[in-house]
Amino acid sequence: MFGGTETLSGRIGAITTGVRGGSRLPLLFLHGVGSDKSVWMPQLAHFGQERLAIAADYPGYGDSHFRPGATRKDYADAMIALLDRLEIGEAHVCGLSLGGIVAMEMAIHHPTRVAGLVIANSFGRHPDGEAIYDRSVGAARSIGMEALARTRAASLLGIEPPAGLEDELVETMAAIDPEAYVLGAEAVWRADLTRDLHRIHSPALVLCGTEDAITPPALSDALAAALPAARRVDIAEAGHLTNAERPLAFNRLVEQFISDLDGKA
Template sequence: MARILISTSIRLGFDEAGSGDAVPILFLHGVGSDKSVWAPQLAHFGAQRRALAFDYPGYGESDPATAGTTRDDYAAAILAAMDALGIDRAHVCGLSLGGVIAIAMYAAAPARCVSLILADSFAVHPDGAAIYERSIAASADMRALAEGRVDALLAQPADASVRSEVIETMAKIDPAAFRIGAEAVWLADQRDRAAAIRVPTLIICGTEDHVTPPALSRELAHLIPGAQYEPIEGAGHLSNLERPVEFNAVAKTFVEGVEART
């Protein structure tokens, strides 16, 4: 675990594994999580390349976010971290809010994204405003929110250790940071941005995801020219954590295919 200075006053937390000359891969977490959710992916991809997972401003080991921070500010923070870490271009993999931020990163700096992997995410959520209102109402007590929400996030019956990890990670999030993140994800409408993507894109979704259902991922795949859609059988909203072997295999095949064509 480490932190990197991205401006005169803000540091971002990140975890890193691996090294070498292959194109790095970056991992971006969801609104109720932090960089630790990507541990299975860092271990897997770190065997062949630099693999990094970031905390957003206000999350994990990062410095607090300022009021009014947006999804575009999150994207700018990750791009600044790439600068600070000497990463010119990368594969960008984001889950839920992370997928929203990955699309925003591409909109801001398309040349820096070799490919996109958008997991359990969307361009616009038809129930986003209602989910946002419920999230804000429940955010004063993050442990209670986590305990009340975990079974909707995970396919059932959920692995007990994964369930516990999700609760403990969400319970530690600062309520103010969570509210900023909730606005960034649930009120997003990036349909125009998605339609403008022109890099290889993989769309992943758990077949048991009831938070961002597969229909939203299929819609996203239709918006992005040439996007590939891959379901993860038996996974819920946190497909990378619930089915890491399957998630890693699909993502690895995609990344290696992109690199073989370039």
């Protein structure tokens, strides 16, 4: 099924595909600050063949209602409310960049709802986060989202991205409400979860593209080392958007990880 879902936090746009049942838990996908739920279409098509797969927008993004002053904790709570609305008690959660931050917030504050974590191209704290936040917000407010998207898209990608992907990124990012983007930028670049990472006991797979210049592999190394139960894997020749740049490799790694967890349940 496709479309929006009402939650306690307001309308949250979500795409769901696949079926429930058996030992395969649902899988929730969470996007980055310059994206929306549509970035996960390669994953929805793959994982929806055998389990319920869900991609959702944060408040203010895509088809979701804007929530003034929303924080990363609010994003996480909105995703829990979405699971409630879909009558899902426990799910695997896969987040990229900001999505990784939101996924970890879910695991910290709602540990019984997160069976397994996939954290792609993210971090516990970014050492240059404040400067990136200032540049991102300044550009969004001065030159607008479309110009920001055109100047930023190429830097997100690694070696030989799929044809047309850069144009898709520009189109998606240009459509984001600037004020929603500002809140998303604060949620990711000013995040510091380092004091809470020890509280995350969900098994985690930490992924990063070898060519990621935005959140370099060293940040994923540090994150994996700080989590109590984490595996760490690189995806070759990918930049910051590993799921869209190298979907076959990304899907294979995630499939193996969550299938192993389902088998142990």
